[in-house]
Amino acid sequence: xxxxxxxxxxxxDHFARSSLPLLVTVIAVILGxxxxxxxxxxxxxxxxxxxxxxxxTIYRPDLMPMFLVFIIGLxxxxxxxxxxxxxxxxxxxxxxxxxxxxxxxxxxxxxxVWWGFMVVAVLAAFLFWVVFCILxxxxxxxxxxxxxxxxxxxxxxxAFVVMVLVHKLIPPRGQ
Numbered sequence: 561x562x563x564x565x566x567x568x569x570x571x572x573d574h575f576a577r578s579s580l581p582l583l584v585t586v587i588a589v590i591l592g593x594x595x596x597x598x599x600x601x602x603x604x605x606x607x608x609x610x611x612x613x614x615x616x617t618i619y620r621p622d623l624m625p626m627f628l629v630f631i632i633g634l635x636x637x638x639x640x641x642x643x644x645x646x647x648x649x650x651x652x653x654x655x656x657x658x659x660x661x662x663x664x665x666x667x668x669x670x671x672x673v674w675w676g677f678m679v680v681a682v683l684a685a686f687l688f689w690v691v692f693c694i695l696x697x698x699x700x701x702x703x704x705x706x707x708x709x710x711x712x713x714x715x716x717x718x719a720f721v722v723m724v725l726v727h728k729l730i731p732p733r734g735q
Contacts, residue, residue, distance in 0.1 A: 577730050580730055585616070588609045592639075606716075611712065614658055614680055615720065620730065633645070634648050651684075658676075
């Protein structure tokens with residue numbers, strides 16, 4: 561017979577495991593603000609939050625709904641000192657677009673998923689650049705955004721492996 565205490569602990573465990581996508585994404589936000597003490601260190605930091613939004617939108621959209629994507633973007637902007645809403649704007653567009661194509665990516669090889677990230681990341685980098693140019697009311701060289709894009713592509717396989725390992729800890733849908 562299952563006791564009341566076991567039921568409470570199983571619910572807490574389920575909640576904690578279901579919160580892992582959010583936790584991993586928040587950790588990615590925090591990793592982005594860690595100073596590297598290198599010249600132009602901002603351009604060598606990959607868009608790890610974008611990788612998280614992309615992955616969880618494909619594989620567990622129920623655990624990364626749009627309102628969480630919005631809040632993560634706001635949190636990132638607050639921590640980075642970016643104009644409030646820029647990250648939310650970009651991540652919501654990406655989550656929407658990826659969400660419309662998730663059936664295509666689900667069950668595909670890593671190469672196909674990485675290719676999809678290449679497309680999504682170039683779109684995100686472009687959107688960040690355009691919005692930044694609009695906000696500063698001046699042309700800004702896109703080179704830093706291009707380099708961040710390339711760094712994101714290079715780091716995506718590592719981020720993907722981490723998220724796959726975390727995904728194995730999450731209870732299946734419907735449980």
